[in-house]
Amino acid sequence: MHRWSRTLIPTARDAPADAELPSHIFLTRAGYIRKVGSGVYDYLPLAKRVLSKIETIVREEMDGAGASEMLVPHIVPIELYKGTKRDEDYGDLLMRFTDRHGRDAALGPTHEEIVTEMLKGSVNSYKQLPVNVYQIQTKFRDEFRPRAGLLRGREFIMKDAYSFHLAVEGEGGLNETYDAMYSAYENIFRRCGLDFSIVEAEAGPIGGSASHEFMVNCATGEDTIMVCPASGYAANVEKCETGERAYSFASAPARDLATHHTPKMPGIDGVAEHLGTTPAGMLKTIVMQPVEPEECGPKWVLAVVRGDHDVNEGKVRDAVGFAVEMGDEKSAREAGFSIGYVSPRSAISIPDCLLVVDPDATSPEGEGGTWATGSDKPDHHDTGFNWTRDLGAELPEPGTVSPDKTVLGDSVKVADIRNALAGDPSPRSPGATLEAKRGIEVGHIFKLGTKYSEAFDFSVLDKDQKKQAVIMGCYGIGVSRTMAACVEMSHDDNGIIWPAPVAPYHALICLVKPEDEASRTACDQIADDLSSRGVDVLIDDRKERPGVKFKDADLIGIPIRITIGPKTLEKGGAEVKRRREEGFGEVVESGDVSDRVFALLSSR
């Protein structure tokens, strides 16, 4: 139980000019957070209470799922990152500094390395596996452009867990823990009162294979996710598959190939306008190359998508069977590519090329059967390009492309290689189409594999006395971001509306007239009653006008407001109102208030 006059809740009528999103505006105005520097915030008492409640839920579910809490240093010697090259991969995101002895260190952006080191030093038998350890700690990532308050700060609070296994499958295997974490995360976010989606995701710079993201559904979210309403399939845009799409190269050309001079037109929009077409009437040909050229056939991979679509590197990788990256511009020019003006014909004229075409880039929609494309010479584009007439190579027969199928031609493949879009066919439910939604990522679980254990030479002897690299998983939750996401998801024009499980207090007693003896007596009795039943109570005992108190009550968003004043006492008790309800609440007899509050809290 706290009294407003004795704690620190500096509410403000105006938000700082740079606050744009509701979570940033309200958390600041309601006295939860205060900016200290770019992307760095104070957590004031109200915020700390919310964070603690989220952390408690996290701890209960993590412990319940067999994980053990620990804590590693915030500061990590830079050598640990060199082992995995993440000092380079993270680049400037890694906040580095040098101590008085000239030793380089970093503020941990996440702690795979240091935890792997820790386990390596303490686990050397398969009998000690599996193990799953976690911590809740401040992380630091030196974002170039922090924004949106707590949603993308530089310093943030994160729960990160790391599991270690001898095998992927079976009892004690990675998948078992991964599944346990999956359901623990579902429990955590459900208990936090969040509306969320679970989506399939690429692994990102952290490395590894399978992963899922937990996204709070929210229109202001920074991430786009694709969902199939029929099957429940959901994935982030980078990962999202599309359903079967038909393709055919066999359209009859209605016009001849013609070359146009298109100097100094960087964007595809500008070129399309100049040629009298739209980006959807053009082909975009991206020159890519294998990451490890020695281990695969072709030197170059040309990915062709429609002009208004985006090539997806991961999908190209899956289609060709080896990892690819954007082609190095210098060596691509040396090989003969007119970067910026490449057409699919370069795949035929330049040796060692593999051509991969997205179904939507085969036969154009509408009349004409031809595309606008690059001319394979600087400052020129062609119109009237027709695959069968103008490519000069054998093309695959018409058919369909589904996520698990790649159609092979001699030197031409057709495959899903672009980012999914709203309206695309669902990969899981024939006839349904994908929808795009926005979300805020609050949790992410990865199957890491052996990337870190191999880098740190962390292996154990198995039953057959064979040395085996330990298999890892890692599981993160943005704790401070979860707090902000709650506000993004649940607020109105007047302020925050906390879900009860994470609210800083369950009930706010608004003393209309704190100097009134009878009010104070009733208030103390009700507060004691509630506290003894485990309800967190904040008493607004400030000598303020009622209007100010009600405005502040709405701002800070405590789920239940109990108003006590001479008028309510006259009517026999106190007014009880939910934050999410408008107007006046109901007057409840003083002795019944705690029962009433308890009932409201239990009914959500």
Added chain:
RNA sequence: CGGGGUGUAGCGCAGCUUGGUAGCGCGUCUCGUUCGGGACGAGAAGGUCGGAGGUUCGAAUCCUCUCACCCCGACCA
């Protein structure tokens, strides 16, 4: 890292073009009247105008350098 912008009282802003010794609203403090949805009146406190250098009799204002912060893009938990 590209493009744009802003630094003046705790918060929001004006003043800068055309140099003359700093102002408004909110908040804070005192007194009085008010008292269930951000009251009213009277009074008060609070600023090396981001920093350094320069021009000038005189700089918040003009010039140079610097630092910080923000927005869009790229990137990203």
